[in-house]
Amino acid sequence: MRLQPGNASEALRAFTISTLRAGLRPLFPVKKYLNEPVATWPPLLGFAHDIKVPRRTSLQGPTGASNINILLAMLDRTAAVPGDVAECGVFRGASLVPMAAHLRQVAPGKHLFGFDSFAGFDDSILFDIGLGGPGEGNKRVGGFQDTSCGLVLEKLKHFRVGNVTVIPGFFRETLPRCAHRKFSFVHLDIGIYEAYKECLEFFYPRLTAEGVILLNDYGKARWPGCQKAVDEFLSDKPEKLQLAESGVHQKFLICKL
Numbered sequence: 001m002r003l004q005p006g007n008a009s010e011a012l013r014a015f016t017i018s019t020l021r022a023g024l025r026p027l028f029p030v031k032k033y034l035n036e037p038v039a040t041w042p043p044l045l046g047f048a049h050d051i052k053v054p055r056r057t058s059l060q061g062p063t064g065a066s067n068i069n070i071l072l073a074m075l076d077r078t079a080a081v082p083g084d085v086a087e088c089g090v091f092r093g094a095s096l097v098p099m100a101a102h103l104r105q106v107a108p109g110k111h112l113f114g115f116d117s118f119a120g121f122d123d124s125i126l127f128d129i130g131l132g133g134p135g136e137g138n139k140r141v142g143g144f145q146d147t148s149c150g151l152v153l154e155k156l157k158h159f160r161v162g163n164v165t166v167i168p169g170f171f172r173e174t175l176p177r178c179a180h181r182k183f184s185f186v187h188l189d190i191g192i193y194e195a196y197k198e199c200l201e202f203f204y205p206r207l208t209a210e211g212v213i214l215l216n217d218y219g220k221a222r223w224p225g226c227q228k229a230v231d232e233f234l235s236d237k238p239e240k241l242q243l244a245e246s247g248v249h250q251k252f253l254i255c256k257l
């Protein structure tokens, strides 16, 4: 790859952040916080270990990114609903790791499954690019590929959360491995039409009554494929979309009747 000015400033930014993180990590040893509620973990612990924590997210305005306050509230809401938990769209585990730590505290009997290609988007993103909406750096074939399954497994090990299975690969190949399971909560953070369609078709019939599917990208101009897939999917279902709010942050969800 030729070095362009944009690439160089992105590389410098990434280097600065990773140097800062490495310097901060010894000041925020994970061991010290493992038995404390995730909601109390300091913002700098989140930054140092590259995970989302409620006290860090509360400082931010609304973004299209997944919201950890809403995710933890959904885990609480569905703690007594029978079934396991899944996240589709793990990327670097920034939401998977705190979800696992919180789940261990509020519903220790549940297992969390994390699904991701760890190769970013395949060419099904081309359909979404055709749908329009604002661009962003990751809206391309291979977007979000700057991660690996090994990196996420290391993070999970570091946070000593053993209640998680990470399943690498594209959903069409990996979801059938959990075909025999029931779910109480599913987080979909996957941007594009085909992925939302595949996940809704897979999880909806496996969702227990009162179980929740949280739709990270619904209503986001940047990812119109999500709204299209959800609206098409719900057109012959009895459920209506509900809204989850946390301060200025909002996400849509399906709660199974």
Ligand SMILES: C[S@@+](CC[C@H](N)C(=O)[O-])C[C@H]1O[C@@H](n2cnc3c(N)ncnc32)[C@H](O)[C@@H]1O
Pocket (backbone or CB within 6 Å): 065, 066, 088, 089, 090, 091, 092, 093, 094, 095, 096, 115, 116, 117, 118, 119, 120, 121, 122, 143, 144, 145, 169, 170, 171, 172, 189, 190, 191, 192, 194, 195
């Ligand atoms: C926005 S990122 C997830 C961010 C993460 N939840 C967080 O909060 O940091 C979206 C992820 O979905 C994954 N993804 C999208 N379509 C996929 C598919 N069809 N199969 C597997 N993974 C897919 C991408 O590889 C990417 O890592």
